[in-house]
Amino acid sequence: MSPATTRAKQPGSRRRLVIEADGGSRGNPGVAGYGALVRDPASGRVLIEMAEPLGKQSNNVAEYSGLLAGLRAVVDLDPSADVVARMDSKLVVEQMSGRWKIKHEDMRRLALEARDLCAEIGDAGGSVSFEWIPREKNKAADALSNDAMDGKSIHRVLHDVDANDAAAQADSAVSPGSQERADVVAHHKPLRLLLVQVPLVEAAVPLVVGAVLRLVGSGAEVVTCDEPLALEVARAVGAEVGAEPTVSGLWAGRAPGEDADETVRTAYRSLAARGGTVVAVTSRRGVLSVLTDVLETPGPRFWAIATAPGSLTAVEVWEDGSSAVAFTNRTEHLA
Known part of the structure; x- marks a missing residue:
């Protein structure tokens, strides 16, 4: 946090x-x-x-x-x-x-x-x-x-x-219900979000952690779900960047349904509102829930974006609320 x-x-x-x-x-x-x-x-x-x-x-x-x-x-x-x-x-x-x-x-x-x-x-x-x-x-x-x-x-x-x-x-002061209230948005820091898809095997954990550490430094926040390998990756990254991982069910990607997980999107939007550098270790559905939100991908195309276990994906959100995908499905560290 x-x-x-x-x-x-x-x-x-x-x-x-x-x-x-x-x-x-x-x-x-x-x-x-x-x-x-x-x-x-x-x-x-x-x-x-x-x-x-x-x-x-x-x-x-x-x-x-x-x-x-x-x-x-x-x-x-x-x-x-x-x-x-x-x-x-x-x-x-x-x-x-x-x-x-x-x-x-x-x-x-x-x-x-x-x-x-x-x-x-x-x-x-x-x-x-x-x-x-x-x-x-x-x-x-x-x-x-x-x-x-x-x-x-x-x-x-x-x-x-x-x-x-x-x-x-x-x-x-302005009345909470007033239609004349200006939508004054604070100048939040930009968000630099590195999405880490949970690897399938424990042997991949140090490779994933090494790749993450080449992209983020000390001061990064680490969030994760409660999957065992996700926790292992998050704790290893947290130990290197000096951050205790925040474990949240919101990043699990287990909400009912087969397409975007709105609980993951809620967690992402909360991060976007306050900014900073964040590493989020999540499931494939979690990664895609963020990507399709940024890209405004139609629901039927939710699973059309390729991401592999242990891959890295980066999203950036700027002060004005605009967002971009910096890269997706980076896997060279697993080769």
């Missing part, structure tokens, strides 16, 4: 943040999407808002995806904050609070990811609590989730102020 952007605090002070998240599915399962925002409760000001289509998913998967987006935004913004996550999904709130069991595999995977993010916030000195709110009090996140179900992908950074700055700047 890249270092979070934080502001210096006075001793004993603690920033407070509120996540509002929602998800929906037209058909359940059907066309799905999530919306999430991070708000400064002192001023009511929205700091970040996000929306992302999820393809065909259930309503509950969409709700969890909204929570995950909000938690990731907090980790990037200030992981030492005290956070309240507010949702109109009783199921998600009760499950994340530990009062209800999680039976469905897709939700269990997403809940574990959410708990890992909560633990990351806790390790940084922050905290996360969950609060159910009625739907009529979750209108901003609901509107964003409907934008997502309409096919819109949104990541707006509207303000980055802490609670001590909020009162002084309250006169410039």
Whole structure:
């Protein structure tokens, strides 16, 4: 995980943040999407808002995806904050609070990811609590989730102020639902993403790691799924670049369906929003989910791009949001 952007605090002070998240599915399962925002409760000001289509998913998967987006935004913004996550999904709130069991595999995977993010916030000195709110009090996140179900992908950074700055700047606040609000996007660093397809055999691991290290240096972030050889590659790369790999089910490429995995695409878009140099060790489906998103490849052509086990693929995303594929299926290190 890249270092979070934080502001210096006075001793004993603690920033407070509120996540509002929602998800929906037209058909359940059907066309799905999530919306999430991070708000400064002192001023009511929205700091970040996000929306992302999820393809065909259930309503509950969409709700969890909204929570995950909000938690990731907090980790990037200030992981030492005290956070309240507010949702109109009783199921998600009760499950994340530990009062209800999680039976469905897709939700269990997403809940574990959410708990890992909560633990990351806790390790940084922050905290996360969950609060159910009625739907009529979750209108901003609901509107964003409907934008997502309409096919819109949104990541707006509207303000980055802490609670001590909020009162002084309250006169410039804009209503969260206003259509006149400018879509002010922060100047994120470019993203340099190296996609590593999991090798088939352990003997290929040192060859893959060597090839990765010729392309990235210290300071790179490493993310991976929980496949044994993926973990082995990620840990070896992480040891060389000085980064503890972030293990996430979002990079596994195991979501239901035979084409693009929208959970992988969500993870990719989160990286694109904050930038940096990232090595992502994932499955062939994970690699193709990113490539076809960048190239806007039609669904029926999803599997038409050749990639081999242990191959390297590079994607670049610039400050203005434009993206390009630098190379695909590089395999000379395996010869």
